[in-house]
Amino acid sequence: MQTVAICGPGADALTARLVAALPGRVGVVRQVAEDGGPASASRPASADTTYRLDADRWHATGDDPSLRDAIERLAPDHDHALAVEFTGADLPTVAVGGADPPGTVVAEVADADAPVDDLVATIEDVEPFETVESLVAEVKRAPDAHRSGAIATFTGRVRAQDDPDDDRTQYLEFEKYEAVAADRMRTIETELAEREGVFEVRLHHRTGVIPDGEDIVFVVVLAGHREEAFRTVEDGINRLKDEVPIFKKEVTEAETFWVHERE
Secondary structure, eight states: OEEEEEESTTHHHHHHHHHHHSSSOEEEEEOOOTTOTHHHHTSOTTOSEEEEEOSSOEEEEESSOOHHHHHHHHGGGOSEEEEESOTTOOSOEEEETTOOOSSOEEEEESSTTSOSHHHHHHHHHSOOOOOHHHHHHHHHTSTTGGGOOEEEEEEEEOOSOSSTTSOOEEEEEEEEOHHHHHHHHHHHHHHHHTSTTEEEEEEEEOOEEEETTSEEEEEEEEESSHHHHHHHHHHHHHHHHHHSOEEEEEEESSOEEEGGGTO
16 A cells, blocks of 8 residues: 655645545545544543444544554555645655655645646555555455465564563664565565465565564465465565565664674
8 A cells, every 4th residue: 555644735635636536445544633523522431442433434533543553454455545734644745835744755746736647656656555464455355365275474573672681672774775675575476476376475574764563574475275375474584584685773772783784
């Protein structure tokens, strides 16, 4: 799912035009007022989370909802997500009317009436936002899914400590040679999917700053049986680590270093 933030004067109007122009299913997440409006007013006092459903829409309320939580809900069945007027969004950002957002600006437009064709192309080029759930949903839509009896997954996370006496890792930062890394991952996917009994393979590795406890990398395999699925998941993560040019910086409570310089 391609995901961008949109901020600045006219962000809502530009979002409406992008929703009409982007292909596939588009989800929108908007920043709302502190009181939450009518949706929170109907929340039972004892409930941690409440969904309000009607024929064609839903609203949700709960404690400490985050932008990432909302985007993760959209990822399995949407092609695009637009986050509107989140001032602290750490996402590729379209800046409207001279806005100066904290995220990486991928496009600047003068106002909400700017042509959207170039913006659509820019959004399609941003690094996809994926979760293990979105990748599982994708392989389930494969042509041979009806022949599958197994889906195996691997999720790699940022480990805060390996041993109790280790300095705590605060975050990891990943960089990659974009074109080379993407091409190499697609090659690995294709080669693994050519195995007997394997139908689909998806690899995804996040880049940028990832705090401890968050997910980094996913491998998802759709296969006929568990034996092929488990074996291919293990080979997939091993080949990704060995063959894809991704560089890791580790920031602990005591020091900062590039991991490959210590190996």
